[in-house]
Amino acid sequence: MTGDRRDRERRSRCTLDDRGQAHTLEALASAILLLASVVFALEVTAVTPLTASTASQHIEIQQAGVGEGLLDAAVANGTLKPTVLLFDVDQGRPYYSGSDGIYVLGGPPTTFGQALNETFSERGIAFKLTYISVDPKGGLQETVVVQMGTPSDHGVTASRTITIYDDDPLYYPNGTPQDRTAGGTKNFNIVKDAYDGPLYNVVVVQLTIWRM
Amino acid sequence: MVEVTLPPEAEDDRAQMLLVGAFGLAVMMVALALILNTAIYTENIATRGGDIIGGKDAMQYRATVERAAGGAISYANYHNNTTLGNVETTATDSMAAWSNLSATEQGLSGQVTNVTVIDTTMGTRIYQNRVRNFTNRTEYGTSEVNWTLVEHTPALRNFSMTVQNATVGNIGVFSLSEVYRFIVTGDAGTVRQVLIYTEPDGSFVVEVQDGGGSTLDSCTRDVGSEANISVTGATVEGDRCGALAFFDALDTPYKLTFNNTKDGNDDTIEGTYSLVVAETPGDLTTTEDFGPLSGYDVPDIEPAMYSMTVTVVYRTPRLLYRTKVRAAPGEPDE
Numbered sequence: 001m002t003g004d005r006r007d008r009e010r011r012s013r014c015t016l017d018d019r020g021q022a023h024t025l026e027a028l029a030s031a032i033l034l035l036a037s038v039v040f041a042l043e044v045t046a047v048t049p050l051t052a053s054t055a056s057q058h059i060e061i062q063q064a065g066v067g068e069g070l071l072d073a074a075v076a077n078g079t080l081k082p083t084v085l086l087f088d089v090d091q092g093r094p095y096y097s098g099s100d101g102i103y104v105l106g107g108p109p110t111t112f113g114q115a116l117n118e119t120f121s122e123r124g125i126a127f128k129l130t131y132i133s134v135d136p137k138g139g140l141q142e143t144v145v146v147q148m149g150t151p152s153d154h155g156v157t158a159s160r161t162i163t164i165y166d167d168d169p170l171y172y173p174n175g176t177p178q179d180r181t182a183g184g185t186k187n188f189n190i191v192k193d194a195y196d197g198p199l200y201n202v203v204v205v206q207l208t209i210w211r212m
Numbered sequence: 213m214v215e216v217t218l219p220p221e222a223e224d225d226r227a228q229m230l231l232v233g234a235f236g237l238a239v240m241m242v243a244l245a246l247i248l249n250t251a252i253y254t255e256n257i258a259t260r261g262g263d264i265i266g267g268k269d270a271m272q273y274r275a276t277v278e279r280a281a282g283g284a285i286s287y288a289n290y291h292n293n294t295t296l297g298n299v300e301t302t303a304t305d306s307m308a309a310w311s312n313l314s315a316t317e318q319g320l321s322g323q324v325t326n327v328t329v330i331d332t333t334m335g336t337r338i339y340q341n342r343v344r345n346f347t348n349r350t351e352y353g354t355s356e357v358n359w360t361l362v363e364h365t366p367a368l369r370n371f372s373m374t375v376q377n378a379t380v381g382n383i384g385v386f387s388l389s390e391v392y393r394f395i396v397t398g399d400a401g402t403v404r405q406v407l408i409y410t411e412p413d414g415s416f417v418v419e420v421q422d423g424g425g426s427t428l429d430s431c432t433r434d435v436g437s438e439a440n441i442s443v444t445g446a447t448v449e450g451d452r453c454g455a456l457a458f459f460d461a462l463d464t465p466y467k468l469t470f471n472n473t474k475d476g477n478d479d480t481i482e483g484t485y486s487l488v489v490a491e492t493p494g495d496l497t498t499t500e501d502f503g504p505l506s507g508y509d510v511p512d513i514e515p516a517m518y519s520m521t522v523t524v525v526y527r528t529p530r531l532l533y534r535t536k537v538r539a540a541p542g543e544p545d546e
Contacts, residue, residue: 031234033231033235034238041244140317140320161273163279197306198288202280202317
């Protein structure tokens, strides 16, 4: 009897077998498993695409709001139409634009163009201004007026519609009307006369904004 | 016999607790990552202020149509006003063309739009284009000092005048009851008298009184040689003059009278004015007060469109918006 108890005590303190390597293997496997799961969990969280950064959805919505607000203000102030009707008849293109009629460094030299530059260029936001109108044959004519590069994937667009009549005067850069009218000037080719009657054309002014 | 009981050495065996524990922790960490992702995405979606359905664009388009209709009315009134029929045809054809052009452009971004004219109200434009005193038609040297421009018009809009500051009565010289005023009388007998005069110190005053002569409100401005007053727009020289916003106190039909346009042989005011009323020249009862009269500068009338009502339809895959818009440029705010 005493021999049994001694035996049992001896056995409870240390077990004599060759399972030590299995235990080590088990420890290694569990360590690798734990490490792999920690690394996976850290990599899979969607922090970057959805939280604040220059590429996030919030920035896009904010820029869309700024663009729409700027266009609304221009329509209400009456500064959008003089910008669309800015035209140098002798040169056959808008004042101070490149030989192809496009501005590349900023907005046109009108009050609206100045507002665009102050709102966007000085904050590192590039923009593209397009006039979409109907050409006399019934198709669509897209005239690019300001091209500061190609929009990135995160560009947003805001647009407003204005109406031009045959007797609307063309404008100088400082906003004063010229003696010439839209309907009476043959080489006013940014927007063409799409209707025989008093209506000259309906123009959709489209502003695309993206962060440079 | 086969031993089916556990050998004694196995009593203290932990049965791979470490591995099981590691599995459990790994599963818990992956679950936490999943929950974190869901929370971030939900917060992002919930805080987006965007207009998913596109209702804002529909309202934008409605405002654009209203502006376009106002422009069509103004153009037709100005350029094609030989007869009432001419004005109406020009304006409605213009809106039909506008609808076609705009539909082509809106189709580019996936919207189907349509604008149809459903109703027009014709009227008369009463105007004086050349600087002159505010009496009526002068014939054989006689003209009336107090005269009625329109007896009972259902509505009036775009009433503005440009007066020559030097000719406006000065209350240092005239008494307040002698200066020029125009009077708008509403249906229930409510009266608003608008006096125009200058103070001895040179400032320009527009004062509104009720029928009994008690002052309700007034505006004082410093103006140059000319003063532009927009009665329906309630501005003097471009600045808001709250006193002129009295049309909401009057019921239609309106009666408009010019009083004290002369004091003896002196004019109390000179300038130009223009307004559009909703009575056609055929219905107007005061046509004998207007020109044309060859050899004399006189106030005149011409056919005009008063207002136009259009139906706007704006359709996207997610939204159908249909509404009526009434355009009457320059109508006083109610």
